[in-house]
Amino acid sequence: MLATLITRFSQLLFGACVLGLSIAAVKWQVFGSPPATSKYNAFAGACGLLVSLTGIAAVFIDAIPAIVMAGIDALASIFFLAGGIAVAVGLSGVHCGMSEAELSNESQNFLINGGKYHGGYGIGSESDLVGRCRQMEADAAFLFLGFVASAAAAALCYVGSRRGSGGLKHSAV
Template identity: 35%
Template structure:
């Protein structure tokens, strides 16, 4: 098993996690009416956890005591968080089309919040901004699923390396 593959996977894990964190925070900050939906806050947490997991895994490349069980547990937890967030967003976004304002105007993640004024429902964003938030939410969903795939790949690579009896990553098992 080439330890360079694990290092590359860690790089992708870091990039995907930062993207999820950034998009989620952007969506949360864009909330106009009320507080951000719990799913948006959870997605931001997921991005932060994935970033932490990638940094611990990167440290494990150089610190042998972090390898295997610790990184495996953190990556497993991050992977579960990513898949749960991705499924949640996919469910909340089902039936929406970013080019169809009628399907997005009162969506909890996209709308920026809604309220009733004179018995009429009013939401936070116009069609143009709503479309932008919709594409951001769809991208967030995709990157959560990609983060999950990378976490599974990292866990699998660590498992295979330990099963073959190779200790260490870069610098220890070349």
């Protein structure tokens, strides 16, 4: 039960971080609509929060079978992984720094430049650009950590369901 609670609270923490960082990324969009990646990551973070809260409740209430919770956790882990891969691919070739070449790459990246309008970008200052870049790197890191926590929770639930206990109260390591 302790291992299950640790994975659940890790899911909760990582889901909250992803949701907050992704909403901030959506808000800094000046021109056009925010990138689908940022909006999807906000969804993945909210989903991670919901799944973790459901999992915490399932530890204390036997109404949800462990195998069902394992499936829900597996789905959440897929959401986190897909978001992490999307951000990693979107940031490929971009290094967060203040050199001229790095700033040029950052300013042209659709995830961090705030949108493009008639050749201009929605960038406040160079330090804003570097901050956005680092924020997107953190978002990717928390998405991958959310994947690990959700996959671990799914594994613990699956092991608990195989031991014959229907719920999570007395299951999983």
